[in-house]
Amino acid sequence: MRKALYILLFALLAVSCKLGRQLTDTAAELFRGEVVAKVGNHKLYDNQLQSYIPTGVSPEDSASLATRYINAWAEDLLLLDMAEEQLSETDKDVSVELEEYRRTLLKYRYEQLYINQRLDTLITDEEIQRYYMANQDRFRLERPLIKARYMIISADARSLKTLKQKMSSEDEMEVMEADSLGAYAAHKYADAADTWMDAITLAQELGTDYRTLIGSIKKQFAEVDDGSGNLRIAYIVEMVPDGKPAPVEYVTERIRDLILSNRKHKLEKNLEEDLLEDALRTKKFVIY
Numbered sequence: 001m002r003k004a005l006y007i008l009l010f011a012l013l014a015v016s017c018k019l020g021r022q023l024t025d026t027a028a029e030l031f032r033g034e035v036v037a038k039v040g041n042h043k044l045y046d047n048q049l050q051s052y053i054p055t056g057v058s059p060e061d062s063a064s065l066a067t068r069y070i071n072a073w074a075e076d077l078l079l080l081d082m083a084e085e086q087l088s089e090t091d092k093d094v095s096v097e098l099e100e101y102r103r104t105l106l107k108y109r110y111e112q113l114y115i116n117q118r119l120d121t122l123i124t125d126e127e128i129q130r131y132y133m134a135n136q137d138r139f140r141l142e143r144p145l146i147k148a149r150y151m152i153i154s155a156d157a158r159s160l161k162t163l164k165q166k167m168s169s170e171d172e173m174e175v176m177e178a179d180s181l182g183a184y185a186a187h188k189y190a191d192a193a194d195t196w197m198d199a200i201t202l203a204q205e206l207g208t209d210y211r212t213l214i215g216s217i218k219k220q221f222a223e224v225d226d227g228s229g230n231l232r233i234a235y236i237v238e239m240v241p242d243g244k245p246a247p248v249e250y251v252t253e254r255i256r257d258l259i260l261s262n263r264k265h266k267l268e269k270n271l272e273e274d275l276l277e278d279a280l281r282t283k284k285f286v287i288y
Helices: 002-032 048-051 059-086 095-118 123-134 160-167 172-185 198-204 210-215 252-281
Strands: 035-039 044-047 145-154 190-199 221-225 229-238
Touching: 035 048, 035 059, 044 048, 048 059, 059 210, 095 252, 123 198, 123 252, 145 160, 145 172, 145 198, 160 172, 160 229, 172 190, 190 229, 198 229, 210 221
Parallel strands: none
Antiparallel strands: 035 044, 145 190, 145 229, 221 229
16 A cells, blocks of 8 residues: 555656646746747747847848848758767767867966956057157058048139138148138038048048049149049148158057057966976976
8 A cells, every 4th residue: 555655656746747847848938939940859939039130120121130040040050960960979079179178268368367467558658659660660651641631622613722722821720711611612621631641541532543643743732633523632731652661650559559469478478487487496397
C-alpha cells in the first residue's frame, strides 16, 4: 500500500513538473509574441524582429527591413545547422580556439586598464610644435591648402565688380560689406579666410574641378565660367602648395593623436618589460 502511494506521488510530481514546464514555455511564447519564421528547431519571434526595426519608418521600409533580417537570420542558422551536421566531432571542438581568444581578450583588457590608469592625455602647444618641427616630412601636402572667400554669381550681375573688390580688401569693414552684398547678390557666398581648406573641398563648395580651379588662379583670384551664365570665383587669401608641409594648426589634432599613440606604445612596452623583470626577480619566471 505504501509502495503504491509512493508511485502515485512520483507520478503526480512528474505530471506537475511537466505541466509547470509547459506553462513556463507558454508564458515565454506569449511574451515573445508570434513566431514569424522557423528554421529547423529555431524560431524567430515577433518581438525579436520588431527590436531590429527602428521606430518611425514607413510601412514599406519596415517590410523591407523585416524581410532582410529574416533572410539573414535564416541563412545564419542554416549554415550553423549544416556545420553541426557535416563537421566531425574533432572539427566541432573549438575549445582550443575559445581558450586562445579568451586569453587574448583578457590580456587586451588588462593592457587597456593599465594604459588608462597611467596615460597622460595632457599635450601642450609646445609639445605639438616640437613634434611638428621634428617631423615635417610626415605632413607634406598632396594637394594645396587654401584660405579663401568664394562665391557663385551670375556673370552679368551688376555688383560683380564691387563684390570682387570688397572680398579682396584688407579693410575689415569692406570685407563685412562683401558678406552682406554677397548674401544678397550671389547665389552662394562664404568667407573661409580664417580656415585652412583642402583644394578639393573648395572646388566642391564651388561645384567645379579642383585642378581647373587651381589652374585658373591669377593675381589671387580663381575664376571658372561654368558655361551656363554663372561664375565660380574664389579670392585666395593664403595658399600652401602641394609638396610643402601643412601648417601646424591644420595638423594639430593629427599630431595630438600621434603623440598619444606614442605614449600608449611606450606604456605597453614598459608593461611587458616590467612584468618580465619582476617575474625574474621574484623567481616566478625561471629559465633552466
